[in-house]
Amino acid sequence: MMEKQSFAEDCRALAAELGSGQTRRDLIRSALALGVAPAALALGGGAARAQSGKEVVLVNFGGVAMKAFDEAFVKPFAAQGGKIVLDGSGALNGKILTMVQSRHVTWDICDAGITTLAELGPHGALEKIDYSIVDKKKLDPTFAYDEGVVNYMFSSVLAWDKSKVSGEPTLADFFDTKKYPGRRMMRKDSQAMLELALMADGVPKDKLYPLDVKRAFAKIATIKKDLLFWNSGSESQSLMRDGECVMGLLWHTRANVLADETQGRVTYTFKDGLLQPGLWVVPKGNPAGKEAMRAIASMQQPEGQVKLLAAMGNGPANPAADALVPAELKKKNPSDAANAAIQAKINAEWYKANHSKTFQSFLDLISS
Amino acid sequence: MTAPADSARSRAGLGLFASPQTRYWLLIAPALLLMGVFYIYPIGRVLWMSVTVPAPGLDNYELLASSASIQRMLWTTARISVLTTIFTLLLAYVVAYALVHSSPRVQRWMFLGVLVPLWISVLVRAFAWFVLLRREGLINSALMATGVTDSPLSLIWNETGVMIGMVHYMLPLGILPIFSNMRDIDQRCIAAARGLGASRFEAFWRVFLPLSLPGVVGASILVFIFSLGFFVTPALLGGGKTLMIAEYIKVQILEVVRWGVASMLAAVLLIVIGVLLAALSRLVNLRKLFGAG
């Protein structure tokens, strides 16, 4: 089924498209990437099971991400004497909760995001991260939470079509349809969209939280009739590529690909973007126990994270990786020091208390 | 005295299979068990959750009366489903009418045209519509090239787009029951009407149309039920702004983890569909409609 994608899920889809040399107009492949593939993979993915306490089952969204994860994480951990088994069935919030509530947990580490933290934390469905094993020095402490720890970084950015928008627009211009007429798009989610709306409305990027939801909604409402809302990363890509929208708020990974495939017709900026972490979370009562923490610690090595950046565009979580990133990749890396400095950072605490309610109201706003 | 001994032996030999009745029950038992475990039980769980999660009581159902967002979503769902049903039936009726009145050769090709879309993924079809309907798509390009319009029409990313996609998806579901009903109409009745002085239109209006109504009723309930649960097309062609019940339930389950609300809405959908099917079974022969007759 077609669902609203998480960033982690889209990484898989994007990697699949890049790996297969997808042509610009290959819509059927986009359709597959959108929804069918995750469902199909889910059938086969459950096979990976932890046999002993030493085997760690890591769940991501499958596809080509499997290969990238294998190179970046599985092999280095094996070199340290550990064992990670990849499961590509995708760890959606509802799936993790079902597993924990039925006391039949087969996953150790899940590739997830802030909303997983926000939705599952209150249900007590996540293990605490053991920071005696996971090294807080090897990450930006902003993104080290009790029940989740950063694994890579991504960003929500402003992209525009140079053939329709002259100059370099700002976020404020995104909400100014008089200055730049034409359709815009944003993600069908409150996360990041509210932050960007507030920045456009003049809120400084270090004073966003607690979010003024009302103000953000009011800002979005001003251009509602010119807005489209995308569900999946590939959808956001095709809307920009095919000229359906003049500007869009989308993930930096998709923006990078767009810039390449349109030979620069579509471009983007990290300025006033929102830097967000992909998180490792551990379901309550995971079979491998503490071994999961050792696996997470192993994955903090900068070398593997740089491999992931090269393969899928995900920004390294370990600041030490900066030195290893080749020059031509630096400008595409959301967690590069220069890029990170001009972006806002997401605040997970606020989402813990507010995500469900805010997302619900956001859906009301756009569907009314 | 061999007879009683024989019957005693056969009774002992048959054992469990004492009466034919029992035997038939035993034959369908595996299927029943499967249904029970994989169908009835989960549905029961959903109904149960709707009155127990997060707390026992009818709080979830109370949202139907108190939550403006749920009411708006239900209204959107109902409105789109009704409109989809109406447009689908109008088109399906015309196609079925043409099918019934074509030569067997033409009929075969037309059937292929009706059925082929059924075998194409709903995602692919939605994307095909995207190609046709978008701002720089085939239809808008053609309209502007021929000077019919100056600026592109908004055919997609709104309810118009959703409706086009849904009607297209539902057409075969509308055509088949109507066609099967029309095929059974005695053509001599139409000839009789003409012979008795009715014009072509009047023969249609007074005889053919009333006789084809059972198929129309069946098709409309079928299409309406399918429309209610539609998810992919509204999500893809609605530009994210058309929120129907299926997507709403999905969000509640997978994203915001409000399972009580989700199961309540699923229960509501289940009840509405159950009531519609009950009404349908009173109006037309369901076995025939679904091809078992």
Next chain:
Amino acid sequence: MTMTATIPGHDLSISRVSKTFGTFKAVKDVSLDIKGGEFLTMLGPSGSGKTTLLMMIAGFVQPDQGSIHLDKQPITHLPPESRNFGMVFQGYALFPHLSVFDNVAFPLKVRRRPRAEIEEKVKAALELVKLTTQSERLPRQLSGGQQQRVALARALVFTPHLLLLDEPLSALDKKLRAELQEELKRLHRKVGLSFIYVTHDQDEALSMSDRIVVMSDGRLVEQGTPSELYDRPRTAFVADFLGKSNFVRGKVESHVGDGFVFSGDGVRFVQKARDAKPGIGSKVTVALRPEKLSIVAPGTESDNRLSGVVREWNYFGSEFRVLVDTAGCGPISVSLPAWTAGNAPEVGQSLELGWSARAGMEVQEA
């Protein structure tokens, strides 16, 4: 309501019509005139073109060639609804969703007659067909005979120019069929319309019609009153199709009185000529009705004699049918009144058949 009074009939003239479906020539160059008030039956085996001809009269089928006139007005290309012909279909074709009343009212409703007139005329039409108590029922709640009556009432209620009936009785059992044949004749006399009746049942044709048109293979083979066609058929086809006939074939040897002598396979027969006597040496076919033959005692006077051996015999209540293997003329069927059962011949018995020179019918082979 003037249904009991005689309505002046309308003349229908069919002139040289043909119709081809694909490669199948259904009707070939048929001309036919139907006088006002006549009961005309089109008789023929299935596939003979009779139904196609009826459909051309009704307007459902357009002839490829030829024309159709009603009272000298051309109606060849008029649509069915503009012809004002009543029609009773095979299987009745009642409207299943309408009550008996509404079925009968249908032709009046589409003619936008006032409500009171509809009520009155429907009531009269139902009385005419003796169906007054069932008017609120649906067709499927009626017996076959009752459905037939509804179909008749519906076809007559709007005072059509003529009434077309397509095998209307074929779905009924034999007894009911006989009853309704009587009924139809009574109706015909009462309403005075031309009835054009299509059937493949020769008994029906013989008992009801003023005139019969026999069709075969798309052609009009022969027409005439029932007795003309039965007693003096011109063609072997009609002699055999309308009742049964034996055929004796031979060559003319000589002329005698108002007849001629011919011989087939060495046996010599005398036959009265139909019109002009056939030339000496020409081939002739003579049809013999089984009931016109008799078993003759040796030495008895008879124009024609033929000896043979009884192969089989069958009892039919009112008659015996005896099949006799003859020398020279093959098996010949003889019908004997049942009261002669006492002296019914035995199988294997030799006997002589005799008939008069006037009993045979000189016919043309198709």
